[in-house]
Amino acid sequence: MMRLFTAILFFTLIFGAQYTSAADVSRLRLMIPVSASNEAELASTNTQESYDPSGYNLNYVTGSGLGLGYTSTTIVSGTKYTYVGSTSTSGGAIITTTTEFKTTLTQTFFDLSYTVGSELTAQFVLGYQIGQSDAEQESPGKSQTITVDSYHGSAWAINAGYDFGGVEALVGYRSEFTSADITADGVKRHAWIKSKIVSAGFGLTF
Numbered sequence: 001m002m003r004l005f006t007a008i009l010f011f012t013l014i015f016g017a018q019y020t021s022a023a024d025v026s027r028l029r030l031m032i033p034v035s036a037s038n039e040a041e042l043a044s045t046n047t048q049e050s051y052d053p054s055g056y057n058l059n060y061v062t063g064s065g066l067g068l069g070y071t072s073t074t075i076v077s078g079t080k081y082t083y084v085g086s087t088s089t090s091g092g093a094i095i096t097t098t099t100e101f102k103t104t105l106t107q108t109f110f111d112l113s114y115t116v117g118s119e120l121t122a123q124f125v126l127g128y129q130i131g132q133s134d135a136e137q138e139s140p141g142k143s144q145t146i147t148v149d150s151y152h153g154s155a156w157a158i159n160a161g162y163d164f165g166g167v168e169a170l171v172g173y174r175s176e177f178t179s180a181d182i183t184a185d186g187v188k189r190h191a192w193i194k195s196k197i198v199s200a201g202f203g204l205t206f
Helices: 002-014
Strands: 027-040 046-061 066-086 094-117 120-132 135-139 142-163 167-184 187-205
Touching (some): 027 167, 066 120, 066 187
Antiparallel strands (some): 027 187, 094 120, 094 135, 120 142, 135 142
């Protein structure tokens, strides 16, 4: 997927050389995630099975190409936990149990960007994390809140756009990274989360 967006950016900058000056119009852009993958600090017995992203990115780009934005990303991940061990009730025999659970968390970022191009554009984004929700974890017969005690994170993104005359079509790739101190079941630990998100959206030029 990263190769696809690198190729889009390459053609934007090379074959659209006449457009690579700073953007000459103001732009208001809205993008939403359409797919995501997620890496996290998990035990080797945990396997992440699915990802369901939601949220939005809203940003304003000035005629000089500089932009400000706000991103809110919510990811619901489905995970399988496999336990292999023995119990005294089974005479020491090895048993395997599998539990499926769902985790929901939301992160917010303040974004700075620079956009080049006019009709065909490339936007480069750096984000600073300004918010992190506690993680809500649900499994059959049980739910718990994983408390986030402290966090820090960053993001970067590359967006490509095409202006059809006042309305833009947008596609982008975004990577978000968070390092956090958490408390789960009364135990404090350090965790990290990395999300890779593909987004699409539209913009208005004026």
